[in-house]
Amino acid sequence: MSLSSPIAYEDAASRIFGAALVDGRAWEKLAFLCDRIGPRLSGSPQLERAVRWSAERMRLDGADKVWTEPVMVPHWIRGFERARIESPIDWRMELLALGGSVATPAGGVYGAVVEVVDLDELSALGDSVRGKIVLFNRAIVSGFDGENGYGSASGLRVDGPSAAARQGAIATLIRSLGTANFRLAHTGALRYADDAPRIPAAAISAEDAELIHRLIASGSIVRVRLELGCQTLPDAESANVLAELTGRERPDEIVLIAAHLDSWDVGQGAHDDGAGCAMVMETMALLARLETRPRRTIRAVLFTNEENGARGGRDYAARHGDDRHVVALETDSGAGPPIGFGVSAGPGGVEWVRQIADRLAVIGADQVAPRGGGADIGPLEEFGVPLMSLMQDPTHYFDWHHTHADTLDKVDRAALDRNVAALAVMTFALAERESTVPRPEPARIDR
Amino acid sequence: MSLSSPIAYEDAASRIFGAALVDGRAWEKLAFLCDRIGPRLSGSPQLERAVRWSAERMRLDGADKVWTEPVMVPHWIRGFERARIESPIDWRMELLALGGSVATPAGGVYGAVVEVVDLDELSALGDSVRGKIVLFNRAIVSGFDGENGYGSASGLRVDGPSAAARQGAIATLIRSLGTANFRLAHTGALRYADDAPRIPAAAISAEDAELIHRLIASGSIVRVRLELGCQTLPDAESANVLAELTGRERPDEIVLIAAHLDSWDVGQGAHDDGAGCAMVMETMALLARLETRPRRTIRAVLFTNEENGARGGRDYAARHGDDRHVVALETDSGAGPPIGFGVSAGPGGVEWVRQIADRLAVIGADQVAPRGGGADIGPLEEFGVPLMSLMQDPTHYFDWHHTHADTLDKVDRAALDRNVAALAVMTFALAERESTVPRPEPARIDR
Numbered sequence: 063m064s065l066s067s068p069i070a071y072e073d074a075a076s077r078i079f080g081a082a083l084v085d086g087r088a089w090e091k092l093a094f095l096c097d098r099i100g101p102r103l104s105g106s107p108q109l110e111r112a113v114r115w116s117a118e119r120m121r122l123d124g125a126d127k128v129w130t131e132p133v134m135v136p137h138w139i140r141g142f143e144r145a146r147i148e149s150p151i152d153w154r155m156e157l158l159a160l161g162g163s164v165a166t167p168a169g170g171v172y173g174a175v176v177e178v179v180d181l182d183e184l185s186a187l188g189d190s191v192r193g194k195i196v197l198f199n200r201a202i203v204s205g206f207d208g209e210n211g212y213g214s215a216s217g218l219r220v221d222g223p224s225a226a227a228r229q230g231a232i233a234t235l236i237r238s239l240g241t242a243n244f245r246l247a248h249t250g251a252l253r254y255a256d257d258a259p260r261i262p263a264a265a266i267s268a269e270d271a272e273l274i275h276r277l278i279a280s281g282s283i284v285r286v287r288l289e290l291g292c293q294t295l296p297d298a299e300s301a302n303v304l305a306e307l308t309g310r311e312r313p314d315e316i317v318l319i320a321a322h323l324d325s326w327d328v329g330q331g332a333h334d335d336g337a338g339c340a341m342v343m344e345t346m347a348l349l350a351r352l353e354t355r356p357r358r359t360i361r362a363v364l365f366t367n368e369e370n371g372a373r374g375g376r377d378y379a380a381r382h383g384d385d386r387h388v389v390a391l392e393t394d395s396g397a398g399p400p401i402g403f404g405v406s407a408g409p410g411g412v413e414w415v416r417q418i419a420d421r422l423a424v425i426g427a428d429q430v431a432p433r434g435g436g437a438d439i440g441p442l443e444e445f446g447v448p449l450m451s452l453m454q455d456p457t458h459y460f461d462w463h464h465t466h467a468d469t470l471d472k473v474d475r476a477a478l479d480r481n482v483a484a485l486a487v488m489t490f491a492l493a494e495r496e497s498t499v500p501r502p503e504p505a506r507i508d509r
Numbered sequence: 510m511s512l513s514s515p516i517a518y519e520d521a522a523s524r525i526f527g528a529a530l531v532d533g534r535a536w537e538k539l540a541f542l543c544d545r546i547g548p549r550l551s552g553s554p555q556l557e558r559a560v561r562w563s564a565e566r567m568r569l570d571g572a573d574k575v576w577t578e579p580v581m582v583p584h585w586i587r588g589f590e591r592a593r594i595e596s597p598i599d600w601r602m603e604l605l606a607l608g609g610s611v612a613t614p615a616g617g618v619y620g621a622v623v624e625v626v627d628l629d630e631l632s633a634l635g636d637s638v639r640g641k642i643v644l645f646n647r648a649i650v651s652g653f654d655g656e657n658g659y660g661s662a663s664g665l666r667v668d669g670p671s672a673a674a675r676q677g678a679i680a681t682l683i684r685s686l687g688t689a690n691f692r693l694a695h696t697g698a699l700r701y702a703d704d705a706p707r708i709p710a711a712a713i714s715a716e717d718a719e720l721i722h723r724l725i726a727s728g729s730i731v732r733v734r735l736e737l738g739c740q741t742l743p744d745a746e747s748a749n750v751l752a753e754l755t756g757r758e759r760p761d762e763i764v765l766i767a768a769h770l771d772s773w774d775v776g777q778g779a780h781d782d783g784a785g786c787a788m789v790m791e792t793m794a795l796l797a798r799l800e801t802r803p804r805r806t807i808r809a810v811l812f813t814n815e816e817n818g819a820r821g822g823r824d825y826a827a828r829h830g831d832d833r834h835v836v837a838l839e840t841d842s843g844a845g846p847p848i849g850f851g852v853s854a855g856p857g858g859v860e861w862v863r864q865i866a867d868r869l870a871v872i873g874a875d876q877v878a879p880r881g882g883g884a885d886i887g888p889l890e891e892f893g894v895p896l897m898s899l900m901q902d903p904t905h906y907f908d909w910h911h912t913h914a915d916t917l918d919k920v921d922r923a924a925l926d927r928n929v930a931a932l933a934v935m936t937f938a939l940a941e942r943e944s945t946v947p948r949p950e951p952a953r954i955d956r
Binding site: 093097098100150151156242243244245246268269272273276277280329331432461462465466467469470471472 | 540543544547597598599600603689690691692693715716719720722723727776908909912913914916917918919
């Protein structure tokens, strides 16, 4: 059998699908990453262990080439953290500093809380927030998008601290961006603007935000003390992990599949995005077992530093933007049952993907949304690369996302295997079929 | 209008029902207890504040007599607590010491973990647990009873520490008795036996128990360090709070309605049992507004120290066991929608209650179970008192019970008002109707 022998497409696709469902080893990979390595914040030894382990694992699983590419990443550490309502009652809040937050001065910051639901309301308050602690108190519902989904409030977390600081606030709190209330704080990144003082910022549990709301609504001035001991150390060396199955006929055409290896420093990073890494690694293992390589090169990238810097994605685009990517597909929305694919491509892109996804209806993965991508592969957009995502049922994702509760026990093994089946079949189709997803036109008609 | 004038039963019952649903103030009472007083562990100043507040509130709401009866209660405080897996990985666990636990020595206790699912499995291990930490790892499902309900595992928490200590264990951990996994530890009482060394004991989150299970299942010896700084101080003075509406015709016949004022020291004690206190207090307020008093005396008791000693209930029975209680009814299963009543009484008791409950079908509170009571009123059983409970939908109760997440935001105001309606109508019926619930026969045919 020669590497250049033709491949029976339908037969191979069926075998990949069956192997993923019957013989999938994604859960074992994820279990190792979660239980034996643990959370993997940029700068941590755990992340570097994950880099070495995943590279070695992909080598053992039969990739033709495996290598790492060094990336300097932010090195923020959490340290001590405490928040209390000190007046009109004494109440210890559950909190997590936002990633990148500055520390508080010794003794913390102390002030009255001003509650707002969005940046407009904050802006309207003008200087009246000076010397105060701003609480962004906006509840979200399940899902990434939509009027009250995660995306409707994540801007408060990212840009709220600087917006409040410009108006003189001394700190910000945000009601955790979560969809299950169990005294869980949800961390996440903030972005300090250059034109604003850097003030400390933390997420508090939904219950604590509700309590502050009730106390204020019943006429009290609520005073809070916030103490954060976080630190930003000099940038640390990390790496993107790359592995390839070299294309049989067109080795210079690259089908990129991706997830991110880093996580927040709480929980196990099981859903965000250990599961995606396991899906990508297992897809590579399954496709490596085909008797011939698919037509195009399949390149897996496990990105570093998605969570608090996106340096991995930017480094990759800088190094590889001019590689001949025919498509880039990221999976970074958890381990829920697969529901289909998102695709940002040229005219006919959705239809191209639908042809493949239709065959995945038996596992429920046949939706095709006219928008795809991911934080790490986003920088490839300017190179004209069609961007895709594997979509999971988002119902519970934001129950656990960025919390101490993002742990392996919540990953359903069968759903994980179905994700691998969907990803492996789609990856094979993208790499093997004569045609592939149309590239976006400059006007991006299909987005 | 004279206190001895007859009362139009049906009309009054309808007005009580309507007032509870339309004009209920239970939520305001519960909000004060939760938000302005907070958690109320025996020995805490918060509990004593709750004693004073609830007595004053019932006075203002029109009770004929309000008084407190001093009770000496255990005074256990939590202090510092930490548990880590130190081998084969480093992992901080979420824990809560069990109420009454002894502290660990300085530096904690450190040992290999032995996992068991019940006391039989522990017993079979004999001396092999010597020097080790026993983990009771048994998952429960919603509900108080049933094969895998709360009651199926609470004995592990109560009696497990001494059972393990008799076999030489140095500490016990228990998988939290909870039905939602969000890295929440659920505390609760233990009971040290006189014939066993007192070893420290804590509850860990379900996720941490699952992690230990997976590590052991994959061949590792899991070593844990447990550090507890809890202390048992000298008994503190607390009190049961009693209030009465004096019976119009038979003032010496007492219809007792009860809940418990104390809570654990985490969360706000909203469901356990702030909600029950609010229901009882609001029932008293509603019945105080009738133009005449019901036939019999209604006595509300807000018990102290249900959670970690049951001293309030025992003190009451010692003082008042010989009072002429026609019935005692406790509400201590949360703030879920009311589903009906439990009753332990003589023959015909269930039917008697069903006559009243049938009228509550419109709010879903028409189930009648042939078993009722509560921890605080349980000691009245030996005095031949029919025991009843108001039952709430238990679906979510053990999601939050004994955790930091037992907070007011989870209490549905309408469901709380429906509970008050059910309790107030039943209390009125028990106090006003010529007949009342049959007393148990010695053989307790109806239990």
